Amino acid sequence: MKAVIPAAGLGTRFLPATKAQPKEMLPVYDKPTIQYVIEESVSSGVDDILIVTGKGKRSIEDHFDRSFELEHHLKTKGKEDFLKEIEYISDLADIHFIRQKKQKGLGDAIYCAKKHVGDDPFVVMLGDTITKDKVPCTKQLIDIYNKYGKSVIALEEVPDEKVERYGIIGGEEIEPNIYKIDKLIEKPPLRVAPSNLAIMGRYVLTPDIFDHIENVEPGYGGEIQLTDALSKLDEIYGQVFTGESFDIGNRIDWLKSSLKIALYDEKAKDEILDFIKNEII
Numbered sequence: 001m002k003a004v005i006p007a008a009g010l011g012t013r014f015l016p017a018t019k020a021q022p023k024e025m026l027p028v029y030d031k032p033t034i035q036y037v038i039e040e041s042v043s044s045g046v047d048d049i050l051i052v053t054g055k056g057k058r059s060i061e062d063h064f065d066r067s068f069e070l071e072h073h074l075k076t077k078g079k080e081d082f083l084k085e086i087e088y089i090s091d092l093a094d095i096h097f098i099r100q101k102k103q104k105g106l107g108d109a110i111y112c113a114k115k116h117v118g119d120d121p122f123v124v125m126l127g128d129t130i131t132k133d134k135v136p137c138t139k140q141l142i143d144i145y146n147k148y149g150k151s152v153i154a155l156e157e158v159p160d161e162k163v164e165r166y167g168i169i170g171g172e173e174i175e176p177n178i179y180k181i182d183k184l185i186e187k188p189p190l191r192v193a194p195s196n197l198a199i200m201g202r203y204v205l206t207p208d209i210f211d212h213i214e215n216v217e218p219g220y221g222g223e224i225q226l227t228d229a230l231s232k233l234d235e236i237y238g239q240v241f242t243g244e245s246f247d248i249g250n251r252i253d254w255l256k257s258s259l260k261i262a263l264y265d266e267k268a269k270d271e272i273l274d275f276i277k278n279e280i281i
Helices: 033-043 058-064 068-076 080-090 106-111 137-148 160-165 209-215 226-230 251-262 266-280
Strands: 002-006 048-053 094-099 122-125 129-132 151-157 167-175 178-186 197-205 236-240 244-247
Touching: 002 033, 002 106, 033 048, 033 058, 033 122, 033 129, 033 137, 048 058, 058 080, 058 094, 068 080, 106 209, 106 226, 122 137, 129 197, 137 151, 137 197, 137 236, 160 197, 178 226, 197 236, 209 226, 244 251, 251 266
Parallel strands: 002 048, 002 122, 048 094, 151 236
Antiparallel strands: 122 197, 129 244, 151 197, 167 178, 167 197, 178 236
16 A cells, blocks of 8 residues: 655745745654654555655655765764664655646645556545554554445544534444544534534545546635545545544644644653743743
């Protein structure tokens, strides 16, 4: 199975920080956002990854490429720990790149991967959500796909005030936290939303999704919405993710996520908590 990571967006909610760098390269604590996503993919057993980029995203390619000059510098300076980290990044996975030449929506970005994934099911991982659990979120979805043989998407419960920010599903719970989905609506007003279960940016999709993307009309925002194409599938399942997710879709959530993830670092935890208590509270 291959993974597709759409990373062609302009990141306007993070301006001016994203004027000259991709939002996917914004650090969450100690590494770029997209590195967390790729590490989840690899931990789920998927190491053939296509990143769909756009203009101004070259630094993503550079991050996962070899840097011989830097490696030589670290080696000669005896900085072996940093050298191992740098080598680890370039050896993470087989990473390929393709450009979405025009901003036409998430559905169109996924369609750019059609030739790469071929006729096999594939993973889609959005870069504005980082997940943490004993079993990676993507691996959980792959297990459900292997059971039902149909497309599967990750879900999370969201408060009422956030419903209109997400794609929302309706359906029947057939196992604990697993739904057979019969309705998907992109960013609905709360009054017409079928539930508070939101699509959280992890998918395992069957290749017939490409036919539906090709035929779907532009939807919310005048873009080709993946949610609209998903709603055309004959059968689709969803799993409510019970691990921890970190939303980095806007500046405040990105800052909160960075602090939360930093607190997992035992070397930094006490110092950060002391800073919050003494300088902020």
